[in-house]
Ligand code: GDP
């Protein structure tokens with residue numbers, strides 16, 4: 001889950017990472033006035049709180065020198081639809097703006113901690129060329145990027161932090177400010193089970209290092225250890241994804257029009273691939289899990305139907321511990337309770353599949369049964385209006 005900049009900065013503040021002085025987070029332009037009174041005199045910085053980087057270039061970061069300027073920026077920013085190079089052609093509506101005290105920048109550094117899956121460890125990625133996107137830096141000046149694995153228990157040790165400061169060319173009087181900040185950031189990354197902690201830029205000011213920006217991605221598999229952000233609603237998730245999360249069903253919304261209800265992640269992947277091979281496009285990835293009973297089937301239908309793009313539903317169940325006849329009963333019971341307005345294709349395989357198919361056939365319910373995954377995929381594509 002991605003955190004907004006101000007949420008990330010709250011975590012940084014809690015461990016005493018130096019930050020620009022916080023003014024407030026506003027959702028109405030008029031709120032800017034009282035915030036400016038609380039802060040020192042300008043310049044102030046207004047920053048659009050959206051889950052994408054590259055805001056600076058897209059008009060989402062503004063330096064205001066006068067209160068009138070700050071009000072004008074707030075007015076322009078709130079409600080603005082923003083597209084940055086990280087939004088992939090889509091736009092994000094700016095609902096909130098962070099107001100901070102402006103900071104005098106001497107030099108911008110790049111600092112991040114991420115997981116390197118190849119070596120199975122957190123890795124530090126730093127550069128003395130901060131401010132610009134790391135992707136640009138990596139392609140134009142890869143020699144300016146320093147990459148160092150850090151121990152996932154000990155974090156960044158003092159000697160390694162000092163060596164890094166020298167490698168980055170940090171002026172001698174600021175080395176201790178750098179090492180303290182770097183070590184704290186790595187520790188925070190580890191303690192909070194993050195998958196990304198990116199400070200771009202980490203700036204050198206006359207008073208030492210300050211984290212000017214914060215991009216944090218948490219590892220959802222570790223949410224059970226972090227009640228503080230487990231309760232947070234994932235801004236990027238759709239209504240269907242929110243509902244699925246509540247019921248512990250793995251669901252990911254996709255762009256196509258065939259809703260898939262499958263048991264097991266591997267089968268879900270296989271189903272999506274087969275649909276694509278048949279010329280169609282899946283609307284989601286939904287794994288009802290091993291304990292697919294009537295209640296879960298019903299819930300899964302409801303989640304799939306929250307997506308208005310769904311033109312047909314494909315149920316693909318491989319009976320192992322869960323028996324196909326039970327699934328068939330579950331489907332019928334669910335259909336009795338809810339009016340399905342789209343065609344339903346069902347493929348049951350494995351334990352008691354014959355019995356399951358018989359139950360469906362005898363029920364007289366309008367659904368399309370399929371004899372194999374390939375057959376099911378083709379029938380679904382046809383039911384959804386043909387190849388895409
Ligand atoms: P991003 O473009 O979404 O990554 O937003 P950032 O928070 O990184 O801001 C973009 C750029 O705005 C930074 O690299 C700085 O150059 C500039 N900037 C942001 N805050 C301040 C500030 O307080 N003072 C000054 N002088 N520049 C700032």
Ligand code: MN
Pocket residue numbers: 053054200201213
């Ligand atoms: Mn940035």
